[in-house]
Amino acid sequence: MKLPILLKLLTVLTLLAGPSMAMWSAADFARDVCRRSYKFQFDGCKDSKCLCASPNYVSSFVICLETYMPEGSPKELHRSNFKTVLKKLCGTENKLTYDDGLKYLDKNGYIFNTNLTKKATPNKPVLIDQATWNKNYLDDYTTRANRDYGVWQGAFMTFYLIVLCCISGISKVVKSIYYKRSASKALSKPNKMTRLWQKYISLPALFGFVHAKELSFWGINITLPTRMESIGIFGYFALALIFCFTRYYNVHEDNFIYGTKKKQLLRHIAARVGIIATTQLPILTLLALRNNFLMYISGWSLATFNAYHRAVSRVVYIMLIVHATVYHGYYAHTASTANMYIAHWYWSGATGIIAFGIAIGVGNFRRYFYDTFLIMHVIFVLVAFVATYYHVHGMGYTQSVYLTFALWAMDWLLRFCNIMWINLSLWRGDSNRVKSAEADMSLVGGNIVMNVKTPMPWNFKPGQFVFVYVASLNPWECHPFSLVSGDNVGDSFKIIAKAQNGLTKKLAKRLERTNSASLTFKIAVEGPYGEVHPVERYDSSLLIAGGVGVTAILPYAEKLSRMDIRQHTQFIWVVRNLDLIKICNKSLNKIIESGKVEVKIFVAGENEENLYLSEKGKINSDTSSLSDSSNGLDDIIMNHVSFGEKPSFAQMIAENFSQATGSMAVVSCGPGQMMDDIRKQVSTNFESVNGRVEYFEEAFNW
Template identity: 25%
Template sequence: MTTHRHTNTPRDAKWDYDAAMADRAWWIVASCLGLCSLVHLLRIGRAQLRKRRSGVSQSTDSPRGDRGDRRSSVLVRTARAVEATWNDVVFLRTLPLWLYTTTSLAEVFWTVGYMTACILLGMYPTISHGQDWANPMGHISFHQVPLIIALAGRNNIISFLTGISILQGLGPHAKHPIGSPVVTTGIIAFVGLAMVNFTSIRFIRAAAYEVFLIAHVVFVLMFLVGCYFHFEEGNYWIWAGFVVWGLDRFLSLCKIIVGNKLWLLATSQKRDTSECLVELVSEGVMRITMARPLLHWKAGQHAFLSMPSVGGGPHEQHPFSFATVPTKESRKAVFLIKAHNGVTKRLLDHLRSESQTVPMYIDGPYGVSHDVSSYDTVLLVAGGTGITHVLSYFIAVLTQAREGNVQTRHLHLVWNTRHSSHIQWIGPLLNDALVDMPTSLSVQIDLHITKSPAGSDPDAETLCGMGETKTALPGSSDSTPVDSPILRAADNEKMVVPELKIAAPMTGLSPQATAYLRWNVGRANIAQIVQEDAKAAIGPMHVTVCGPTQLSNDTRGAVRTAGAASKVFSGQQSITFNSETFGW
């Protein structure tokens, strides 16, 4: 015998009709996510196919710059040009929405399309049956709660399936006499949702991250509780949201326990669960190294660190990007952190020396990792501490190259940084990564000193002209001699020829790692770099950038110009682009 929740009354029929509209919205969302998942799987398959072909292509020993690939059929070049046009319009063109972040048209299309679908489904009962619009819109709003919580969670299965991360939402409704419980709870839910959006504004998050974190949790709970009592017939959506949130917290707890081996707290080895080495590598910048044998992560991912000894409760976790990837030789996770206000400033003040062990706990990994090793040419662009993110990809390609599992022929790292001494941030990591390099991979590192040596930066003058040995290492540029990095002046920048000094100890670089490094004065000419690498590529090219907004926009514009559909149709290889922005 089946028990129905509603009797067959006009009100119940109306309620069921409104609920059916919400179910249709879920079908639309599921269809879109299914399509995105299919595209993601096809991209993964395409990358694996390129890798399988790498052995054949590398056996031909085709030099970089060989344009024989330009004789591809018209059909192939047309398909590539169409793909380039799609990437240009959807992913490379942006709207300057400074309030949150630079928004691509793909995000705009998704947001507008999703909101339009929800509004039309919510208004359809009003248009077709003359019903009031409040309750149908309420159903549409309530049905989104589990989806929003799922998208906002750290363990995001939607990002895993689609390779993207989306967070959208709509607001609740109210239609009852003022002062009634329905209106009161609706106002509570509305205020909670409004405050969630207000405290998420970019400059508020940057100025007071801890306040934002606590306020975000409080106002989300305020919204959910208000919704639960506002519309009891639909509160099963709220229960579903709490279940999704609880599952996300449970998975994060499991990661914390396993990653930090917390079961050792009850043994004599409890120090092994939290000890981390914190080094002050330059003014305001710290390098954190932690050994976590059970932690598995990939390039481009991040983790949340909590530091009980420097203040703050267990809830105070901050996201930081991995600067390394696990290898057979080492499973040490490294992070580069620049001190701002809050816990990072307290950590800096907590240090009593340039190197000190500090107990920390890690929660991760999180985020989507892109397989860049399937591209012929990989260009990684960074500004300041954005080097942390791209360095993990750089090391990942080098690691896979030694294993013979890459399609990449040319790996190019470009880093804009204020002082030449900043190379010490990543010096030890480059020393470990740039060993036993295969001759099939060309590696180039361009360090651009944005604070000219003609100014107040004396270090830039002491880090140039390190010897005169002319023997090139395998995989390095033929024009880059061992122990002799090149100092070049950027456009319109005065060239300064410093006194020759042996500066390897100051940089922290080994002679072998130094051979891959070129020193440049002034900011990198991103447009020229992208164009040169694109012309030399004999296969698909990938560009990743992480740094200030202006650097990201400049790189995006350079990729648009270099990867224009007309050039791809003429035979130039296609270029894919990825821009990473950190923060909340």
């Protein structure tokens, strides 16, 4: 589509903003045109203090309102508009009233502005003539219109993101209904167009297949979105670019508000860009919230919402930089930069931009210092929002800030209610359960194992995760963890976490110092969150885990091992050492004994086989209390273990796809490089499957 045609279509959309002018009444226009039309130096006055004491200036404003206010408007409205303008101009210094102006007019009369210049010093009240009034009215109307278009354009950008969520949700619902009505047709090999879409759009990353692995440029760590996500993000960016820099109406020389065409255009661009940025704050906030209703509508993963949240935040921040830069250019052309620097809106705006920039910048420390990042991010975002409120206060755009705070507050309220409901037994009479949530924690080879008990019975689903707070450490810190089945009767679930930084590092140090095999901590659990992939629908499933990523994959294997369905399922797990296998011993036994899941475990660490052989038949004193069986590692599991090698995902996926008799689901979770390799091989080989192929990725990129 040619660009001019696209711009015309967008112009039609912006014309829909016409109803927004209903927000401004004819009385509002009359008041502002009267206020802005009098730029004479009445009685030689050169400042507002002098003008406020000038009966000729005050009476001129009165006669303008009397003449040009809408016909039939009540006198009280005249007086109200008079007070509004004079209070803004004069503050408490104004001593002249509306009635004083009427009396002064009756006594002294008035003159027209026909032969007056801006430097004139009239000593009588002045009435703007009809022709000048009409021109000034049009200039004022289009100035407001250009700003109101910004509001509606910002609303359209928000609507665009919501529509993307709805399209995704509708697609998932249609697939589900289609599957229930005719599973064989729904999972049959899709047509050529659908396969091309998968091969070139839905499966690849933005560039090639590097998606889960972090890339580093000049010390900045980033992850690339998928190509599908990139298309949605590009559409949002394109809308922002077009809306911010096209279609400014009635820009001309001799504008009565701004003077020159250049200053008028600078002011319009600065205002519209700032307005659009302000209208994006609610959707920007919503994309980051845990209780985000768009998650339920779209079915998107947390990783996808994070990708859109980061993209929208960058677009908004660029808008703020443009807004500030163009405003500086405008004031430089008006030679009133000094006045700008002393205005409260300038410093509140500068504070907001700096705080917003820091909130984005600390994301580079997210991976290494998650708790520090989270606290700093929340603090500086809050500072930015408060500064934004003070910046736009009185300009008519505080509604976006109010909505932003309302969404944020609602999320915190829902989280608080969720925590109270899950972790306390105030509303339950079950004496067999704990009164408040607790976790028996142990340290196994650098991995923290939490056997969690909560007052509320749990029936978690694969793919779900929770946030955990530990009361005896920093109670405001929380980390997300995937759930696996508990070891003991009464356990709600088990969490396995690799000791890294922040909360897990503190827990590991606490556990290292103890002489006992485990410690019990009072905790709070928030959740569950996450989406469940319908792997049971497919004729074959390939479940691939790397390291502690097994926590997201193992529940799927357990679920499929319990279901009475005809499906070929293969569970592949790559680990460095035997510790994680010991932790998951009981679950692995159940999966293998069911005979429904083919299990392959690859232990890549050096000397692990020698270590196993030396310990075979013995109880490891460090892990016996943590193992799922009394004799360490069972032979039934070890028969499925290969030492000293990593699997070739290219070969493994190609074999599974070539042997598949129908549809195939692939689920992976683990290191970024591993998941990118799997994504690449799925995209390369999926056309060899005689059925639909879906790739589901569980990414720990919170």
